[in-house]
Amino acid sequence: MKIVNSIDSLRAEMTRWRKAGERIAFVPTMGNLHQGHLRLVEVAHQHADRVIASIFVNPMQFGANEDLDSYPRTLQADCDALQQLRTDAVFTPTPDIIYPRGLAQQTFVEVPELGDHHCGASRPGHFRGVATVVCKLFNLVQPDVACFGQKDYQQLAIIRQMVADLSFPIEIIGVPTERAADGLALSSRNGYLSAEQRAIAPKLQQVLQQIKQQIQQSDTDFRQLESEAKAQLSAAGLRPDYLNISDRGTLQPADSRQQALVILAAAWLGNTKLLDNLEV
Numbered sequence: 001m002k003i004v005n006s007i008d009s010l011r012a013e014m015t016r017w018r019k020a021g022e023r024i025a026f027v028p029t030m031g032n033l034h035q036g037h038l039r040l041v042e043v044a045h046q047h048a049d050r051v052i053a054s055i056f057v058n059p060m061q062f063g064a065n066e067d068l069d070s071y072p073r074t075l076q077a078d079c080d081a082l083q084q085l086r087t088d089a090v091f092t093p094t095p096d097i098i099y100p101r102g103l104a105q106q107t108f109v110e111v112p113e114l115g116d117h118h119c120g121a122s123r124p125g126h127f128r129g130v131a132t133v134v135c136k137l138f139n140l141v142q143p144d145v146a147c148f149g150q151k152d153y154q155q156l157a158i159i160r161q162m163v164a165d166l167s168f169p170i171e172i173i174g175v176p177t178e179r180a181a182d183g184l185a186l187s188s189r190n191g192y193l194s195a196e197q198r199a200i201a202p203k204l205q206q207v208l209q210q211i212k213q214q215i216q217q218s219d220t221d222f223r224q225l226e227s228e229a230k231a232q233l234s235a236a237g238l239r240p241d242y243l244n245i246s247d248r249g250t251l252q253p254a255d256s257r258q259q260a261l262v263i264l265a266a267a268w269l270g271n272t273k274l275l276d277n278l279e280v
């Protein structure tokens with residue numbers, strides 16, 4: 001596995017692959033890899049001759065009071081895990097490689113209709129940072145295929161929209177969420193949870209499953225379901241940020257069982273934000 005950390009060496013390697021007629025799959029991550037990320041790599045192998053991952057904790061997508069400095073960085077273990085999965089290359093740039101002009105960067109990618117609510121409402125600028133860095137990484141790697149987790153449902157929708165709007169010739173593959181045995185969606189931030197919080201955390205997915213059943217069984221008012229579910233999360237010791245029964249395509253509030261639905265939710269446990277979703 002090649003470890004590349006400069007743009008020149010990245011481009012040289014990608015050019016070599018492309019000249020050999022090889023199809024390239026890309027898996028962007030922020031590192032601290034778990035089975036969810038590794039699943040993306042496995043799926044990437046099914047769609048291409050070569051797989052490249054990136055590990056970059058992107059400062060642009062973190063707000064001023066968020067965990068940029070404390071975000072877990074485990075580069076050696078991540079590279080070992082990627083190598084075991086026969087990853088062909090990993091791009092590990094530092095922030096000055098990706099943002100050579102620092103905050104003076106003038107060009108950003110925004111997807112406002114999909115990005116302003118749910119996670120975007122409490123994290124202004126977050127999805128602008130995500131879309132901008134993914135756009136840059138796509139320009140650097142120029143993959144044929146890129147894999148993203150359905151765990152970050154809103155992010156996946158935004159990337160799909162960006163790819164369509166900006167005419168990237170890249171196939172986007174959404175990969176189902178990997179979970180612990182008790183249902184908790186795997187996340188790099190789960191490592192922040194105390195043993196007591198870890199025991200409470202699966203409640204988020206349990207509540208989503210329960211709402212799904214209620215929706216399937218009867219014509220209940222969705223706004224009422226949302227507020228009951230949030231009350232349940234609060235009673236279990238979580239602090240709900242949002243819980244929205246939404247239209248899968250637009251991510252706007254849904255009000256009918258005739259629509260293709262997804263329930264999107266985020267809740268705090270202490271200082272850790274848990275994110276999950278469930279399609280109905």
Ligand code: AMP
Binds near residue numbers: 176178
């Ligand atoms: P991150 O390192 O958190 O930026 O995530 C990198 C990629 O891994 C994103 O496409 C995420 O959606 C995906 N991912 C994170 N957690 C999971 C999971 N539990 N199952 C599947 N994909 C995941």
